[in-house]
Amino acid sequence: MYNNNRNRTTTVEDLASAITCVPDYAYLERKESLKLSHRVLNYFGYGGMVDDFSLEKDMRGVFYMLEDAGLLSSHVEYTTLHDGRNWTLFYWTMKKCA
Numbered sequence: 001m002y003n004n005n006r007n008r009t010t011t012v013e014d015l016a017s018a019i020t021c022v023p024d025y026a027y028l029e030r031k032e033s034l035k036l037s038h039r040v041l042n043y044f045g046y047g048g049m050v051d052d053f054s055l056e057k058d059m060r061g062v063f064y065m066l067e068d069a070g071l072l073s074s075h076v077e078y079t080t081l082h083d084g085r086n087w088t089l090f091y092w093t094m095k096k097c098a
Contacts, residue, residue, distance in 0.1 A: 010094055012037050015071070022069040036062070044094055052090035063092055071095055 015037035019025050025033065040062065043050045052074070055063060066072045077089045 010041065010096070012041060015041060018069075018071055019066070022065065022071075024065050040066070043092075048093055050092040052092060055092075067092075 012034060016030065016033040019033045019037055020028055020030075025036070028036070039059065043055065043059070050063075052060070052063075063072055063074075067074055071094070073093050073095055075091055075093070077091065079087050079089065081087055
């Protein structure tokens with residue numbers, strides 16, 4: 001579990017600790033894992049969901065890796081535009097752990 005605080009707010013420090021437990025990021029020093037976790041949390045801002053299209057190319061790979069590690073989840077929504085075309089939207093959410 002990566003979230004040790006009682007109000008279940010994911011902090012930069014908590015996420016950095018979790019990131020270093022991911023095999024692909026186990027080599028990161030504390031300073032680098034803090035920087036990466038800060039970058040990830042900046043995408044979420046005050047909301048709990050991130051639009052996939054807002055991710056930079058290099059961060060999309062990070063998000064997929066964090067999803068594989070169980071820290072993030074993704075979901076898809078489908079909608080129809082006014083002109084009748086179908087549109088697919090991809091979103092990321094931070095998993096809350098006790």
